[in-house]
Amino acid sequence: MVPTANASKPIPKRKGLPWVGSTFDFARDPLAFLTGLQQRYDRLVQFDAVGRLITLTLTPEDAKHILQENNRNYVKSDAYEVLKMFLGNGLLNSEGDFWRRQRRLAQPAFHKQRLALLVEGMNRETGELMARWKNRTLEKPLLISEEMMQLALAIVTHSLFSSDVKNHLDNVSESITIIIETAYKELFNFFPITRKWPTPRAIRYRRAVAKIEGIIYEIIHRRQTAALPAQSHDDLLGMLMEAQDDETGERMTNQQLRDEITTIFMAGHETTANALSWALYLLAKHPEVAAKVRDEINRVLGATRFPTVETLRELPYTTQVIQETMRLYPPAWIFGRQPLQSDQFGAYRLTVPGANGVLICPYLLHRDPRYWEKPDTFDPDHFRPEAVKLRPTYAYLPFGGGPRLCIGNHFAMMEMQIVLSLLVREFDFQPVDTREIRPEPGITLRPKGGLRLRVLPRRTTG
Ligand code: HEM
Incomplete structure (x- = not known):
């Protein structure tokens, strides 16, 4: 998507605790945490967790944009790291x-x-x-x-x-x-x-x-x-x-x-x-x-x-x-990507460096x-x-x-x-x-x- 002149709306952000952000809210009950965000936001929302700025996408259009239309701008997130020793x-x-x-x-x-x-x-x-x-x-x-x-x-x-x-x-x-x-x-x-x-x-x-x-x-x-x-x-x-x-x-x-x-x-x-x-x-x-x-x-x-x-x-x-x-x-209720460069989602700008994890959540969609x-x-x-x-x-x-x-x-x-x-x-x-x-x-x-x-x-x- 090409940015337009007035395309500079910041993605809304959930305020978390100092330093840890939303890490513990997310880890305690991920489904309740994410469903809560879905109820309050309609397209995109960001939160801090595990020292990262995570962006949650909430629409089929944005899932399609990340997985298909602009897929070359996104690599797999390091969530797979845990399995890497086994999966190579x-x-x-x-x-x-x-x-x-x-x-x-x-x-x-x-x-x-x-x-x-x-x-x-x-x-x-x-x-x-x-x-x-x-x-x-x-x-x-x-x-x-x-x-x-x-x-x-x-x-x-x-x-x-x-x-x-x-x-x-x-x-x-x-x-x-x-x-x-x-x-x-x-x-x-x-x-x-x-x-x-x-x-x-x-x-x-x-x-x-x-x-x-x-x-x-x-x-x-x-x-x-x-x-x-x-x-x-x-x-x-x-x-x-x-x-x-x-x-x-x-x-x-x-x-x-x-x-x-x-x-x-x-x-x-x-x-x-x-x-x-x-x-x-x-x-x-x-x-x-x-x-x-x-x-x-x-x-x-x-x-x-x-x-x-x-x-x-x-x-x-x-x-x-x-x-x-x-x-x-x-079964694959959520999956993540890492944006390589900034990207545009309608009026919202995903800014890189800054944002470092994007989530697509089939459970919510x-x-x-x-x-x-x-x-x-x-x-x-x-x-x-x-x-x-x-x-x-x-x-x-x-x-x-x-x-x-x-x-x-x-x-x-x-x-x-x-x-x-x-x-x-x-x-x-x-x-x-x-x-x-x-x-x-x-x-x-x-x-x-x-x-x-x-x-x-x-x-x-x-
Ligand atoms: C109900 C069963 C299954 C579900 C819900 C499922 C779901 C998924 C999802 C969502 C992805 C994409 C993950 C991403 O984009 O980050 C994926 C990738 C993959 N799945 Fe499945 N899967 C299932 C069964 C299987 C089976 C039976 C096999 C092999 C026999 C398999 C092999 C793979 C492989 C190799 C990939 C990586 C593909 C690639 O990136 O090129 N999956 N699966």
Whole structure:
């Protein structure tokens, strides 16, 4: 956007405490803090936190401007720093020409056609979970949040390595859990220097990273030295190993493969697991919606068939339920950017140096009454095609937008459709009590205290 002569309105600023600004208000209850700002300001607001001047954007137009129209003026914020030791220079946090090349190389592996090869694995992992659930004591509620986490981890692990990782599954699962928990604890650690100290937590974390790394390198090595070429593995690792730069003919180095694989592990399982947990929670609370989902599934898949890429396209209502779930509980509830140069937002000037963090918050945009008929109500009709057409595109951005749009969005949608349709066909989900589960904002938006539901096998499938 080009500045005009009278374009000099300062962005309004929330006054905080001397020196610490709004740091503690933000850290104490980020959702309440940000929602409070949304209620008082209509487009942009700044506040001081952790020694920085942060700018919160509140409209789809400005989200689009940052993520798409003027995306070259914004780089990823250092919020990803916590995960950097594990993720290295993977797609999530690399920048510039390196990111562009890696994205070009990785993109084909995530095309819908290639993803079709992963449907079978997703069906199988979900099938194994269902078999386990059917053999348990019915009275005891299940810790669904943990069940979904393990399922999503099994699916992403299988999608990456096919059966090559079979012997390592427990190690992968244990290590990833340690890595995620450490990242959560470090998220609000305002003294990053302490991360370098040899605390028991840091030592456990480093060991977990080393363990995963060892497994990844071992599998890569085995494939590189095997008689069969990597391509013969219909999994993400096989596709990434085969990917070749059009211009230079180069392939990814082992280090790059390692970074992309850890990134896919991280970006690709907790997000999906949380969305699935929230979906089951909402369906348990809204049996009339669950009944409509079940009708659709029974109509398309009958009582026993597993979904295929073709039949997934015939589940529009189930898809709307997933979209509506991610509206209310977007797993990536907030993300940040660093402006490189000053920028103009209508009459407001974002001044650099000065402003050093810009926030885009799907959680706020997804509940803004300016764009949603019933912002706080779970209603899959918000995603009827007629309703979608009336909204600005960036009013709904669970997968981000612009060139850094989530590369795994089709993977995630496919996985959620498969898991949800199979589980809802086979089981009834009921709340354990009437208490509302609150979202807990961390790296992703988790159900606070975990989500427990009663899970009852359905005797009939109609
Ligand atoms: C419901 C599930 C998911 C949600 C809500 C989600 C959300 C997002 C969002 C919002 C971004 C952009 C972040 C930013 O712009 O700062 C992103 C990026 C990314 N996601 Fe996802 N994601 C999901 C599932 C997945 C899956 C299943 C995979 C891989 C299998 C994946 C891999 C990635 C990667 C590699 C990036 C970085 C892309 C780049 O910058 O080029 N995500 N995701």
